[in-house]
Amino acid sequence: MKNSLLSLAFVIALFSCDSVKNYDPPREFTDIEKELQTKFILAEDNSTIELGTGHFIFTKSLILEGKNNVTIRGGGVLNTVLSFKGQKDGAEGIRIANCSNITLEDFSIEDASGDNIKVTDTDGITLRRLKSAWTGVVNEKNGAYGLYPVLCRNVLVEDCEVLGASDAGIYVGQSHEVIIRRNKAYWNVAGIESENSVNVKVYENEAYENTGGILVFDLPGLTMTGENIEVYSNEVYKNNLRNFAPSGNIVGIVPPGTGMLILATRKVNVHGNQIKDNKTIGIGIISYELVDLIAESPEEIPSGSEQGSGQRLNRKYEEDLKYDPYPGDVHIHENQFSNRYLIPDLRNPFGKIFLWKFGFRPPHIAWDGIKPKGYILADGRVNPSYRICVNEDIDVKRVILDVKNEFKGLTTDPEALSCDQDN
Amino acid sequence: MNLKGLQQIQRPYPATRIIKSIGFISLFLVILYSCTPTEKKEKREVKLIPNVMQGIGENLAYQKVGLLKLSDYGLFQEPLKNLQPTQMLLPYDLNTPLFTDYSSKLRFIHIPEGESAEYREREVLDFPDGTILVKNFFYSETQLEKGETRIIETRLLIKENGSWIALPYIWNEEQSDAFLEITGGSVPVRLSGMDQPFEYLVPTMLQCKSCHELNGDIMPIGPTVRQLNRNYPYAQGVANQLQKMVDMQWLENHPDNQKWPKIAKWDDKKNYSVNERARAYLDINCGHCHRPGGPGKNSGLDLTVYAQGEHSLGIFKAPVAAGAGSGGLNYDIVPGAPEKSILLYRMESNDPGIKMPELGRGLIHKEGIELIEKWIKSLK
Numbered sequence: 195m196k197n198s199l200l201s202l203a204f205v206i207a208l209f210s211c212d213s214v215k216n217y218d219p220p221r222e223f224t225d226i227e228k229e230l231q232t233k234f235i236l237a238e239d240n241s242t243i244e245l246g247t248g249h250f251i252f253t254k255s256l257i258l259e260g261k262n263n264v265t266i267r268g269g270g271v272l273n274t275v276l277s278f279k280g281q282k283d284g285a286e287g288i289r290i291a292n293c294s295n296i297t298l299e300d301f302s303i304e305d306a307s308g309d310n311i312k313v314t315d316t317d318g319i320t321l322r323r324l325k326s327a328w329t330g331v332v333n334e335k336n337g338a339y340g341l342y343p344v345l346c347r348n349v350l351v352e353d354c355e356v357l358g359a360s361d362a363g364i365y366v367g368q369s370h371e372v373i374i375r376r377n378k379a380y381w382n383v384a385g386i387e388s389e390n391s392v393n394v395k396v397y398e399n400e401a402y403e404n405t406g407g408i409l410v411f412d413l414p415g416l417t418m419t420g421e422n423i424e425v426y427s428n429e430v431y432k433n434n435l436r437n438f439a440p441s442g443n444i445v446g447i448v449p450p451g452t453g454m455l456i457l458a459t460r461k462v463n464v465h466g467n468q469i470k471d472n473k474t475i476g477i478g479i480i481s482y483e484l485v486d487l488i489a490e491s492p493e494e495i496p497s498g499s500e501q502g503s504g505q506r507l508n509r510k511y512e513e514d515l516k517y518d519p520y521p522g523d524v525h526i527h528e529n530q531f532s533n534r535y536l537i538p539d540l541r542n543p544f545g546k547i548f549l550w551k552f553g554f555r556p557p558h559i560a561w562d563g564i565k566p567k568g569y570i571l572a573d574g575r576v577n578p579s580y581r582i583c584v585n586e587d588i589d590v591k592r593v594i595l596d597v598k599n600e601f602k603g604l605t606t607d608p609e610a611l612s613c614d615q616d617n
Numbered sequence: 618m619n620l621k622g623l624q625q626i627q628r629p630y631p632a633t634r635i636i637k638s639i640g641f642i643s644l645f646l647v648i649l650y651s652c653t654p655t656e657k658k659e660k661r662e663v664k665l666i667p668n669v670m671q672g673i674g675e676n677l678a679y680q681k682v683g684l685l686k687l688s689d690y691g692l693f694q695e696p697l698k699n700l701q702p703t704q705m706l707l708p709y710d711l712n713t714p715l716f717t718d719y720s721s722k723l724r725f726i727h728i729p730e731g732e733s734a735e736y737r738e739r740e741v742l743d744f745p746d747g748t749i750l751v752k753n754f755f756y757s758e759t760q761l762e763k764g765e766t767r768i769i770e771t772r773l774l775i776k777e778n779g780s781w782i783a784l785p786y787i788w789n790e791e792q793s794d795a796f797l798e799i800t801g802g803s804v805p806v807r808l809s810g811m812d813q814p815f816e817y818l819v820p821t822m823l824q825c826k827s828c829h830e831l832n833g834d835i836m837p838i839g840p841t842v843r844q845l846n847r848n849y850p851y852a853q854g855v856a857n858q859l860q861k862m863v864d865m866q867w868l869e870n871h872p873d874n875q876k877w878p879k880i881a882k883w884d885d886k887k888n889y890s891v892n893e894r895a896r897a898y899l900d901i902n903c904g905h906c907h908r909p910g911g912p913g914k915n916s917g918l919d920l921t922v923y924a925q926g927e928h929s930l931g932i933f934k935a936p937v938a939a940g941a942g943s944g945g946l947n948y949d950i951v952p953g954a955p956e957k958s959i960l961l962y963r964m965e966s967n968d969p970g971i972k973m974p975e976l977g978r979g980l981i982h983k984e985g986i987e988l989i990e991k992w993i994k995s996l997k
Contacts, residue, residue, distance in 0.1 A: 338940025442943030
């Protein structure tokens with residue numbers, strides 16, 4: 195009986211292999227670089243730059259700097275293509291900095307050496323109906339971010355399609371008032387990521403065939419910490435791609451087969467999403483302490499006593515006194531979970547652990563179980579600012595891993611993450 | 618921190634504890650690894666129409682940006698290519714200059730009559746409106762494989778109404794004048810010992826700001842007190858550059874000259890330690906971006922000489938948005954291990970998505986790398 199079960203597992207494993215993800219559209223390039231550079235540099239406030247139609251190739255970043263109320267418009271993602279293949283200088287395709295009320299719409303952007311579109315220090319940025327891609331077979335040499343607003347206010351990313359990013363397809367970092375909606379993100383390491391941002395709504399997106407579908411992260415040492423993130427009505431499925439992030443990058447920790455991952459962020463509300471066929475975990479909730487443990491495998495710790503090395507590693511987030519490495523005030527409710535895969539993705543230690551601990555039924559929701567000091571208040575209740583509360587159907591499998599204590603306190607008790615727990 | 622839990626994660630679990638049959642496990646692994654696509658497709662070669670400087674000359678479209686020719690400013694005597702300054706200009710040098718593809722640089726400053734700059738201890742001097750900073754980029758005859766001294770570009774930083782503008786002028790083939798070219802350009806240059814010319818890239822007007830930015834505004838990088846505090850061989854004799862400015866009544870509100878900070882000369886091994894030289898090198902080459910308020914502030918790295926704390930300097934700091942720039946390494950700087958340090962990896966790369974600094978780095982700075990390597994090795 196056991197043998198036939200295992201055989202079944204093989205067959206499933208066999209057919210669930212990553213198919214080769216290859217995006218190779220035909221291109222015939224013309225050069226309008228100088229003309230368009232001039233338009234970007236001399237753009238007047240309250241104007242529109244029409245890109246025209248065609249496949250255009252550039253050797254340098256296109257930069258919009260210090261402008262107000264400017265729209266950059268193409269003739270649709272199929273008709274207007276900006277390619278940075280063979281870029282010689284500058285890391286971004288398009289760079290928008292120190293602007294206000296900028297709209298980019300209706301074009302494709304491809305193959306920048308770093309990020310396709312980076313927007314920084316800008317109040318009012320709309321990215322609409324764009325397609326961001328790295329062409330060819332997806333690999334770790336692809337650029338990091340597709341659409342990348344950072345240090346911005348009033349960000350709207352809608353109806354875009356993003357693929358091939360070796361970090362995140364859509365990434366919003368260190369920003370205020372963010373809406374990410376109706377986008378499609380696939381074949382990236384992270385489909386959509388909100389990092390150290392405040393007042394973020396992520397809804398009605400499709401995140402599929404990434405390593406991890408939607409990430410909500412808070413990292414130490416940055417200009418601000420995030421909170422108040424609402425992730426709802428998204429379809430998050432088949433995020434089982436191998437993790438092709440160059441190592442050293444934080445998304446490198448994301449296990450293949452992850453639907454959503456919430457790291458060290460507070461006030462996170464996840465509801466009404468369809469989370470389906472992500473092999474390893476539907477929603478993971480983790481602390482930065484765990485990241486720190488994963489980031490440095492024991493053999494790479496510089497020489498010295500184990501304790502000494504441990505202290506040294508800790509320093510990097512403990513130096514940031516404003517940073518709280520633990521997630522909290524996380525509310526997960528009324529999502530739909532399903533997973534047709536019996537075994538988790540085994541290319542990550544967590545996949546192996548899940549197989550060992552849970553057999554052929556990987557959990558839908560898992561919390562690392564690393565508790566901060568002050569997790570339990572004096573009156574015995576869980577500190578509300580660290581509470582993780584799950585209000586889902588009874589058949590949604592939720593676990594507390596207790597990673598720090600070698601999984602000794604692992605529990606699959608559905609009451610453990612109950613919202614009305616008072617003890 | 619208890620690392621035991623982690624070691625357990627990292628260590629492969631005894632197969633017997635997962636499933637009894639070892640054979641099945643290995644079969645699993647075979648299937649597993651056969652799934653992982655291993656092919657690394659090289660970036661396709663694309664035929665590009667080369668971005669050569671077609672007809673360097675006056676472009677009337679740029680009139681609203683600045684004067685069209687360098688000669689229009691009256692900064693240099695004719696013939697222009699000798700770069701002999703008129704009375705308007707004072708030459709200056711920096712203790713540790715920014716590396717730009719091994720180009721030589723001649724710097725000058727113009728402060729309008731009756732005006733003066735205000736002393737700033739750490740930041741660039743507070744210059745008055747009408748100030749012009751002039752930087753000529755050239756390769757001398759001895760630097761070039763063949764031919765005479767070649768001036769490539771002259772960049773002007775001009776302060777008007779309280780803010781700076783940056784203007785790139787490209788020299789023509791005949792070296793008779795330089796012309797405003799806001800979209801930049803590329804100039805093939807063959808240095809001594811090179812088989813092939815490399816492409817010297819003149820930045821676009823906006824790329825200037827990719828480095829020259831502080832809190833959203835254009836800002837010069839070089840003329841800080843710590844950089845200007847050195848001697849210069851003026852026609853009238855050798856003098857301290859800041860003292861000269863004081864004597865010319867170009868510098869105000871300064872403390873006693875004993876209190877002027879000074880940064881190490883990055884290549885002066887006699888007078889400065891490896892640490893001092895390395896920190897000076899990082900300060901000028903990286904610290905203009907990677908500092909609070911600089912364009913690279915989003916990663917939290919601070920490479921100025923004023924950086925506080927090991928983490929902000931990059932020691933055991935994990936990258937934030939490096940992408941392929943991490944080179945598969947975990948930290949910006951691992952003390953004692955340059956080969957594990959992202960900082961050095963990016964200095965050694967020439968790929969635009971990886972290399973640092975991002976601009977003016979068509980070539981790798983061998984001597985700079987040697988210094989930083991030595992420094993990281995020396996860190997404990």
